[in-house]
Amino acid sequence: MRASLQLVDARCISAARLDEYLGWLGAGEAQRYQRFVRPERRRQFLIGRVLARTMLGELLGVAPRDLLITDRPGQAPVLAGPHPNTSFSISHSGSWVACAASADSALGLDIELLDGARDLAALAAHAFDAERCAWLAARPAADRLRAFYHLWSAQEARIKLGAEPAATVELFHPELSIVLCSAKPLDQPPTLGSGL
Numbered sequence: 001m002r003a004s005l006q007l008v009d010a011r012c013i014s015a016a017r018l019d020e021y022l023g024w025l026g027a028g029e030a031q032r033y034q035r036f037v038r039p040e041r042r043r044q045f046l047i048g049r050v051l052a053r054t055m056l057g058e059l060l061g062v063a064p065r066d067l068l069i070t071d072r073p074g075q076a077p078v079l080a081g082p083h084p085n086t087s088f089s090i091s092h093s094g095s096w097v098a099c100a101a102s103a104d105s106a107l108g109l110d111i112e113l114l115d116g117a118r119d120l121a122a123l124a125a126h127a128f129d130a131e132r133c134a135w136l137a138a139r140p141a142a143d144r145l146r147a148f149y150h151l152w153s154a155q156e157a158r159i160k161l162g163a164e165p166a167a168t169v170e171l172f173h174p175e176l177s178i179v180l181c182s183a184k185p186l187d188q189p190p191t192l193g194s195g196l
Contacts, residue, residue: 001104001184002103002188003107003186004190004193006051006194007111007176007192007193007194008194010040010044010095018043022046024050024053024064026069028070028071032045032071047196048092048099049090050064050196051090051097051098051099051195052077052090052101053065053067055088055195056083056086059103060083067079067080076089076160077090083103085103085104086102086103087102087106087107088100088101089107089108089109089160089161089180090109091110091111092111093113094113096111098111099195100190105182106161106163107160107181108159108160108161108181108182109178109179109180110156110178111153112149112177114146114177116145120148124136128151136151146177149177150177152177153170153177153178154170156179157181160181161182163183165182165183166182166183166184167181167185167186168182169186169189171190
């Protein structure tokens with residue numbers, strides 16, 4: 001089982017390309033795009049959907065613009081059509097947008113910008129059980145930031161997957177915590193590509 005993962009810095013996508021990508025959205029997606037108030041959130045949404053279509057198009061041998069992504073209230077979007085095992089997961093944090101895709105397995109992806117200005121102990125107490133909080137507190141101060149975000153990203157990726165993962169992979173990035181969970185074991189960890 002294979003999965004691919006692409007990461008894009010949204011600041012590097014020109015306004016002209018964003019305008020072109022608007023034509024890739026389905027009617028429901030275009031309506032949702034218009035409802036976002038913040039320009040940054042609009043950009044994240046659009047780039048995530050284009051990135052998903054690009055990756056899925058490569059997997060399936062279909063033109064990306066021909067793929068239909070269906071939104072489901074309270075759930076992750078899905079690829080419409082006769083592709084029952086094909087899965088994708090989109091995540092964003094700050095200016096970064098990522099997508100993981102597979103033709104064989106359900107996926108859950110989370111990326112988080114490493115932000116040392118946040119009160120990590122308070123966030124951990126709210127998000128994690130006592131065992132994880134104790135483990136985090138025992139980490140050397142220099143390692144605590146990345147350790148916190150690894151726990152956070154792993155938890156979010158599992159939630160997105162919606163099941164206990166058969167594989168959990170952390171990919172290194174200097175600015176981000178990146179964790180991918182897969183419902184099936186991976187033949188090899190995905191490499192981190194830069195799409196679009």
